[in-house]
Amino acid sequence: MEDVIFSYKNELLASLITLVVVLILRFITYKAVRKVGSISDLNEARIRLVSKYISFGYWVLAVLALILIWGVNIKELGLILSSVFAVIGVALFAQWSILSNVTAGIILFFSFPFKIGDRIQIMDKDLETSGTYLIEDIKAYHIHLRRENGELLTYPNNLMLQKAVCVIADEDIDNDGSDAI
Template identity: 60%
Template sequence: MEEFWQLYQNEILSTLICLAILFVTRLVSIQTIKRIGRISDLNKLRTKLIVKYVVIGHSLIFIAALLLIWGVNIKDLGLILSSVFAIIGVALFASWSILSNVTAGVILFFSFPFKIGDRIRIMDKDLDSSEDYTIEDIKAYHLHLRKRNGELITYPNNLMLQKAVTVLNPLEEDGEGTEAL
């Protein structure tokens, strides 16, 4: 054990420092996201989803730091990672919309132009532009929109960033008082 400590003392100390930094930054990030969610009166499930994304991101950064600290041979690791990333790249290219919808969900969380319960009107040629929708839920990939007649529509997050969306005044039922985003 003494030999192991003397041989890898710098790596062990660097790993412990990296672990401490990971815990502190993760704690600060999670508390900040929860505070934003609480101040903005956002859905708790939506806040938990963003926290999960941050935890995964922190974990990937920590693993990369450990690989650098322990001096893993980049050439050997590069061959394995290039094969894995080639497969992942093909999968993401085939389903690019999933990635764009998740990214749009994160952007919608931090910009919070609308929230659950808001009445909106979407200027989309595929939807009736005069129709009002109530936001029932905001998921990682899509929103649940409810028409006045009770019909439920799922609408992709990335289209909410691409299309013009009007948040309607809740006091005006006929859509006269609107507030543009």
């Protein structure tokens, strides 16, 4: 056991440093995301979701760093990674909307143009039911919008970034729920 530790002391030290750095960065990022979420008065579930995405990204970088530290043959690794990325590329091309909705969800988290409880109007000519909506929940892939008549609309996050969305102030709404002109 001592021979193994002595033989690979540089790799073990570099691996330990990598893991400590990732844990510190993850902790700092987690605190920053929580602070942005609390300042913006965002839903706790959204804060946890974005924290999970960022944490996953850090661990992927850590694994790549450990592969390089332990001296995996780059040619063999390149062959394996190119095969894996080809399969992932085909899968993501087939599911591009899922990836774009998750990305849009993260962008909406950090830009916070609207939040849960806001009343909005979506300027989408393809949307069959126009009018104002109350944002009930913002998920990773979609947003739950409630109409005045009680209908629930599930609207994709990527469309919230692509379409014009008007946030309606409370004083712009009459007592009966209709828009004031």
